[in-house]
Amino acid sequence: MDALEFRPTHVAPPDGLATWTRPDFSEPSVRLDALLPVQVADRLGDWARVVCSNGWTAWVDGRLLVSLPHRPPGTAQPLTRADDPRPLLRRLEHALTQYREQAEDLAEGTIDLEAFRHLTRGLRLGVVLDGDAAWLLDLDQGRWFYCDGLQLHSYAAVEPPGTSGNPAAAPPGPGPGGGDV
Structure with a gap:
């Protein structure tokens, strides 16, 4: 791929990104530099094969790639319901309201700490x-999404990458014998 053909679609996250020679944890490779522009050439479940401007290629956890704020040429499409951030914002607002109401009840003494823990169990929320x-x-x-006000852009994942639909091919998680993501 020459420099004229290279059109980056993503960049590595601000702290860099681990790479592998295959879409599994068995053959680690070099780490991508922070914010290095890459082009996603292939996907396999949560894995993405990226190509750098010099033609070097590797597999990464595709969910951790940061989407560029513009689409590559020729892929412009109208805003779709899946891209619309409002449904996710409503769910986040609802979860925060539930937590606030339980915290107020706890502070006012209408519920005890055990009830508070029970009522908020499983409630998770992340917004910056x-x-x-x-x-x-x-x-x-x-996964985390970056929102520019109009669209959601996949930013980072909660779980290690897997090859959805093929449990036998799913990589082990972090820990003894597992990968470091």
């Missing part, structure tokens, strides 16, 4: 707002 930028955790999809 910085001016017009937002990072939103969607636990239904198991």
